[in-house]
Amino acid sequence: MFLFTRKEGYAREIARFFATDLDPIQKQLDKLELGGVLVSRMAGRTRLYTFNPRYPFLRELQSLLERGLSFYPPKQRESLVMVRRRPRRRGKPL
Amino acid sequence: MKPVRRMSQAELAAFVQSHLKARGITAILSGGACVSIHSEGRYTSVDIDLVNAYSVNRGAIEAAMQEIGFTEQARHFVHPDTPYIVEFPPGPLSVGAEPVRQIQELAFSTGSLELLSPTDCVKDRLAAYYHWDDQQCLAQAVLVAQAKDADIKEIARWSRAEGMMGKFRLIRARLTPAGQ
Numbered sequence: 001m002f003l004f005t006r007k008e009g010y011a012r013e014i015a016r017f018f019a020t021d022l023d024p025i026q027k028q029l030d031k032l033e034l035g036g037v038l039v040s041r042m043a044g045r046t047r048l049y050t051f052n053p054r055y056p057f058l059r060e061l062q063s064l065l066e067r068g069l070s071f072y073p074p075k076q077r078e079s080l081v082m083v084r085r086r087p088r089r090r091g092k093p094l
Numbered sequence: 095m096k097p098v099r100r101m102s103q104a105e106l107a108a109f110v111q112s113h114l115k116a117r118g119i120t121a122i123l124s125g126g127a128c129v130s131i132h133s134e135g136r137y138t139s140v141d142i143d144l145v146n147a148y149s150v151n152r153g154a155i156e157a158a159m160q161e162i163g164f165t166e167q168a169r170h171f172v173h174p175d176t177p178y179i180v181e182f183p184p185g186p187l188s189v190g191a192e193p194v195r196q197i198q199e200l201a202f203s204t205g206s207l208e209l210l211s212p213t214d215c216v217k218d219r220l221a222a223y224y225h226w227d228d229q230q231c232l233a234q235a236v237l238v239a240q241a242k243d244a245d246i247k248e249i250a251r252w253s254r255a256e257g258m259m260g261k262f263r264l265i266r267a268r269l270t271p272a273g274q
Contacts, residue, residue: 034169036184053225056188 001072003038004065005080008050017079037061096204098163099175104131105204106178107142110162112205117158120147122187122197123209124218126234131200132212133237142180147187155182189217190224190256212242216269217252223265224258232265239269246270 002014015025029049032038039052051058069077101109107123114121123131126139146155156166164171164180171180187194189210198211210218216239222231238244246269253262 034184054188054190054221056186056191056193059191 001065001069002080003049003051004062005069006083008048010046010048097175098173101176101204103127103139103142103178104200104207105202106176107144107209108200108202108207109204110142110159110164110180111144111207113162114144114155114158117154119150119155119158121145121155121182122147122194123207124183124187124215128210128215129219129234129238131209132215133234133241136237136241137234140178142178143183144180145185145187146182147185149185152182189214190221190252192252192255212238213245213248216244216249220249220253220258220262220265221256224253224256224261232268236265236268240271244269 002009002017011026011029012022014029015022018025029038029040033040033049036052037055038049040047040049042048051062055061069080072080095109096105098106098109104127107127111121111123121144123143124145125141125143126137127142129137130139159166159171159180162173163175164173169181194210194214196211196214197208200207200209209215216235219231219235219238222228223235239246239249246266249269250259250262250266253259
């Protein structure tokens, strides 16, 4: 659900968001990548995961996730979705 | 039987695939090796990607590969007598969101080889170009389309279904032999 809403993410970030241990998240990401559901790339020293656009059941999976997201508590849904995506110059005050 | 060290990429792929088939494992050749075969060697790759079409248990694949001298290293298989590496990308066998319906079969002295047709091979490479702007894969698609009779109408239909008609229009002329 994290990757569905945020489009990409890394293991530590996902674990932090769900307040859980890193290891099970990493294992699930590995499994999903091996199964062809996710792909990953390195950005510096961080491995970023996204959905594999070539996964043949991607549309169906995303429909299911969309439906699932609609049942999330509003606060949690908002914290997943309402994240700044636009660029921000380095050094600009918040 | 030809020794592994003397097998070409296609012969080795046929050898491995035939061995797996005898163990009830369906693995269809895809990826760069298909490009190499269909472009008649104008592209070379050390990868042999055999798509695990029906999601056979990884342990069964590992056991079958060990029988012919391959060992697993970081999710791929290596053999001491060949530089080629064998990988088993997860199934189902698809190009984009569509299943592959027609498999081509070639015969070698080491076994028969089931692989993507030239048309599906072009689609497979174009998928990487469409989704990741991968120019290397676009170049490979062009090599295959120009070397073999890829069905451009079918590729256009598929591109539309993938929502990539705009990108297809940009590269369509490059896929035809005379650039027509």
